[in-house]
């Protein structure tokens with residue numbers, strides 16, 4: 001397992017004057033949730049997620065050598081248009097990763113980003129966005145250090161992405177990623193996400209249809225949300241529960257035990273929201289339509305026996321999870337019974353994917 005020291009590079013042997021890379025990185029959806037953190041983006045408990053396939057960020061990094069005056073220099077674009085509002089976050093990210101990528105102040109960068117999902121969908125773009133930027137920066141570092149192994153590339157990309165946005169470290173790899181120290185997962189670490197294998201075939205093609213219940217701005221930023229776990233009356237028990245749930249869901253994923261998968265996934269979603277409802281200040285991030293959808297899913301599952309379940313992010317949207325084998329009937333159910341609870345009837349069809357990829 002790599003330590004922080006392993007991510008501080010030795011003097012570079014390669015050179016890079018100018019060039020560009022383009023990578024895509026997907027979003028991910030946590031099954032066991034990360035909620036609560038310590039300094040330097042260290043999670044209070046381990047989490048596990050499904051990497052998505054269709055919801056992703058595509059980022060082109062253009063670089064050109066400049067005089068190293070210690071300052072960062074970059075232009076930011078969103079879908080080809082200048083996007084100055086991204087500057088503070090990017091500047092902060094560069095500052096945080098400077099010691100791990102000492103070349104950052106030696107180049108002028110142009111960073112052009114676009115998302116495959118609608119802009120104000122309530123789908124956080126920070127996980128896919130930070131992961132896409134991290135793999136691009138690693139491509140440049142690989143050019144400067146041609147001996148770099150693929151393992152180091154992946155680990156450090158995830159390590160850097162984590163420093164941008166915690167859950168982003170789970171977006172570098174697929175299909176299932178664990179982040180955070182877990183006694184029963186050898187190789188697990190707080191520093192970066194690791195791929196979890198073996199996973200039963202059915203989970204490698206699992207479907208996630210994201211119902212857009214509320215496309216507005218997040219009511220509670222995840223930074224504030226994580227903070228609310230400091231001094232939370234149930235925090236310690238919750239963190240311990242995440243370890244237990246991770247042990248159980250790993251087993252379920254490996255053996256194809258859908259029943260256990262459903263129980264833990266739904267309980268984790270409701271626990272995340274329960275933590276917010278019982279914090280100080282308190283929040284209800286679900287909307288009436290979120291509850292309507294959850295009840296409809298439970299009714300449908302009881303009536304048909306189709307193993308469909310839900311999970312939630314820190315918001316009102318609902319992720320509907322189900323096996324590919326049940327795709328036709330679940331999509332029919334969503335169109336008939338759930339779309340009415342979505343804003344403008346909108347939802348996004350996604351499924352498990354394999355992580356960041358170079359775009360030709």
Ligand code: PMV
Pocket residue numbers: 029030032033034035047124126165166167168222223272313314
């Ligand atoms: O990565 P952050 O700091 O935006 O936190 C994400 C937190 C949840 O999405 C609610 C849970 C998770 O594990 O992804």
